[in-house]
Amino acid sequence: xxxxxxxxxxxxxxxxxxxxxxxxxxxxxxxxxxxxxxxxxxxxxxxxxxxxxxxxxxxxxxxxxxxxxxxxxxxxxxxxxxxxxxxxxxxxxxxxxxxxxxxxxxxxxxxxxxxxxxxxxxxxxxxxxxxxxxxxxxxxxxxxxxxxxxxxxxxxxxxxxxxxxxxxxxxxxxxxxxxxxxxxxxxxxxxxxxxxxxxxxxxxxxxxxxxxxxxxxxxxxxxxxxxxxxxxxxxxxxxxxxxxxxxxxxxxxxxxxxxxxxxxxxxxxxxxxxxxxxxxxxxxxxxxxxxxxxxxxxxxxxxxxxxxxxxxxxxxxxxxxxxxxxxxxx
Ligand SMILES: Cc1cc2nc3c(=O)[nH]c(=O)nc-3n(C[C@H](O)[C@H](O)[C@H](O)COP(=O)(O)OP(=O)(O)OC[C@H]3O[C@@H](n4cnc5c(N)ncnc54)[C@H](O)[C@@H]3O)c2cc1C
Numbered sequence: 107x108x109x110x111x112x113x114x115x116x117x118x119x120x121x122x123x124x125x126x127x128x129x130x131x132x133x134x135x136x137x138x139x140x141x142x143x144x145x146x147x148x149x150x151x152x153x154x155x156x157x158x159x160x161x162x163x164x165x166x167x168x169x170x171x172x173x174x175x176x177x178x179x180x181x182x183x184x185x186x187x188x189x190x191x192x193x194x195x196x197x198x199x200x201x202x203x204x205x206x207x208x209x210x211x212x213x214x215x216x217x218x219x220x221x222x223x224x225x226x227x228x229x230x231x232x233x234x235x236x237x238x239x240x241x242x243x244x245x246x247x248x249x250x251x252x253x254x255x256x257x258x259x260x261x262x263x264x265x266x267x268x269x270x271x272x273x274x275x276x277x278x279x280x281x282x283x284x285x286x287x288x289x290x291x292x293x294x295x296x297x298x299x300x301x302x303x304x305x306x307x308x309x310x311x312x313x314x315x316x317x318x319x320x321x322x323x324x325x326x327x328x329x330x331x332x333x334x335x336x337x338x339x340x341x342x343x344x345x346x347x348x349x350x351x352x353x354x355x356x357x358x359x360x361x362x363x364x365x366x367x368x369x370x371x372x373x374x375x376x377x378x379x380x381x382x383x384x385x386x387x388x389x390x391x392x393x394x395x396x397x398x399x400x401x402x403x404x405x406x407x408x409x410x411x412x413x414x415x416x417x418x419x420x421x422x423x424x425x426x427x428x429x430x431x432x433x434x435x436x
Contacts, residue, residue: 134161
């Protein structure tokens, strides 16, 4: 395996010489749940938050499918509650972003822009980012009609008209899901044929609520307070038109945040970290949880569950290490 160590700075001044028992990368539902479990095992885990405190969930206005909140809960508020609960049991939070890791040595080395941490075990919960269209209006109207998750936000579009962007399996699955709520689902696709599997295509084509806008891209999302329309561009003849809609669901893939692990951990063909059921990666003592290894469920509750499992397994791993040391010393 070729190690991807090229971005490790040569001289980091601020090295914590004492290894931390558990370092957790990421402060989303998976990271904070892992921290809660490791903290309750009295391991005083260290969470490096990355740039998005609370993770993707914090970007959404209301979460209505996380159990325990019958009235729903604000995404940012849920993140704060996760953090508070982990801290209550001794988790330490650092507002740092890991820039490189060295998993070929023990303790593992985790570098940030100007510090280095040594970790006896590592839990990676750096998530995945939905691919963006990068068009005018997208960022401003995210959470106000622009969404990357039909399971999460479909309910808000009861009897409304929505646009879905994409032509792969996930776009069609999500479009079919949206037909439960929306009065019409209009799939905008840049080609005149879909990439999705045959069965999904058949289901979508046969669904009376689904309509296709072929050979077209969304090149602007329009609206002041919320989404009101999209500007479409026909890629064949360049024609530009406006299409009124209440929502825009973008499903053009996800990119897992795993670049720095390339060459050090086994990743699948799409870059997701490969783990077993115990959240163990290809390196002993390194665990992964949440969307960084799960391209299927992509929910707060499932990511939190995987984070909890990683926290439990890291605890077991450290206990085994201790036992081995004691046996060897005896
Ligand atoms: C707009 C939107 C709305 C959503 N709504 C819902 C909903 O209503 N219900 C639901 O169940 N799900 C919803 N989801 C999905 C849900 O948010 C995710 O499934 C969940 O947040 C994934 O959790 P995670 O901890 O695996 O990763 P993330 O939430 O993606 O968290 C990743 C964390 O890793 C950190 N990180 C990244 N790189 C580094 C690094 N190099 N060093 C340190 N830290 C790093 C980030 O700062 C972040 O804190 C929504 C997603 C989006 C985008």
